[in-house]
Amino acid sequence: MAGRAVVVGAGIGGLAAAVGLHRxxxxxxxxxxxxxxxxxxxxISLAPNGIRALDALGVGPAVREAARRQYTGGTRTPGGRWLSRMDGAALERALGTPMTGIPRAELHRLLRAELPASCLIVGAEVESAEDLDADLVVxxxxxxxxxxxxxxxxxxxxxxxxSTxxxxxxxxxxxxxxxxxLTWGPGAEFGHIAFTDGRAEWHAVINSPAGVRHRDPLAVLRRRFGAWHRPIPDLLDATRPEDVLHHDIHELAVPLPCFAVGRVALxxxxxxxxxxxxxQGACQALEDAVTLAAELAAGPSLPAALARYDAARRPRTQSVTRAARRAGRMGQQLTHPLALAARNTALRLAPSGATIRAILRHADWTPPALDRCLNGDADRAGEAPPAPARTVR
Incomplete structure (x- = not known):
């Protein structure tokens, strides 16, 4: 089954869905x-399920080449004491794919490279799906x-x-x-991901009221994290102030009743x-994209395919959403000294394979097979600029 599809949104999930549908x-x-x-x-750090989804889309080899495999690391206290260690080699043996780190810009570029240049339209404000000229709206x-x-x-x-x-x-x-x-302190987390070129992505998550912004965010972070173990101060010192992004963290705490309505798939x-x-946010979006393309390829009708997509994706993603919320409450968001001490002790005493088993709960996913109806490769996104803006109402 095929037809005309409009994907609203060119983030990782939207681009991956477009690649799957195009293929x-x-x-x-x-x-x-x-x-x-x-x-x-x-x-972004991609777990094995995300890489497997990219493999199904045909983008996995390019991502592996551009990404740095994550074999070493774990979770520490602000003073540097290890709470748990990650054994990336053991994870790779278990799943055949390691954790990998890659700049989001590079992942976006690799996904766009799999699409015809003419298919991407920027500056397009979509007010409603009702008037979009398509058999399927994503x-x-x-x-x-x-x-x-x-x-x-x-x-x-x-x-x-x-948290912000x-x-x-x-x-x-x-x-x-x-x-x-990852390093956990009272109501705060600092983490880093190493890249192939020697640079690194860092993130600082802090309990905070929504909407708080800082004139000099690096100065605020140096006051909060400057006494934490290295390389945290070094990462902040290697950062330009204008490169710091700041976003409040939101979630869909109330789950949706379905992921497909009529011809629309969310x-x-x-x-x-x-x-x-x-x-797991991006990884689950990549799983969505592969599953949607596979179910549509299996037919026999759009309603049947979207019903299967909803049945496959809603329970899994909503379970991961709940697990992520619990992980935050037991990790970065904890502030009470007794709770922090109990959590840290539990992590230090956990068996060596506990971290691997925790990752496997969500990362052990096998993608459905896609019917690779490959279109021509001549017209790629890197060969022409995106189409100009338009407004869709």
């Missing part, structure tokens, strides 16, 4: 609200999805998690002893925005 014979248009594709978002328009709001007007929408995140990619390489780390944050505490 299975659909005529795809991607409408992106932003007028300029700045690919903001610093870096709502991948993010946390504050307008399409989701129109389909579920009684849904409360995103809820603030109680500041993050950046360093402007220069930083000597690092590990590929990936995907990624539009369907199941979650906190980042498990690092």
């Amino acid at each position: 299975t014979g659909w005529e795809v248009t991607v409408l992106e609200r932003a007028a300029v594709l700045d690919d903001a978002g610093a870096g 709502a991948a328009d993010g946390l504050r999805s307008r399409i989701r709001t129109a389909l579920f007007p009684g849904h409360p929408g995103p809820a603030y998690s109680g 995140v500041l993050r950046a990619i360093t402007a220069e390489p930083v000597p690092l002893d590990t590929d990936f780390e 995907l990624g944050d539009a369907a199941h925005a979650m906190t980042p505490n498990l690092g």
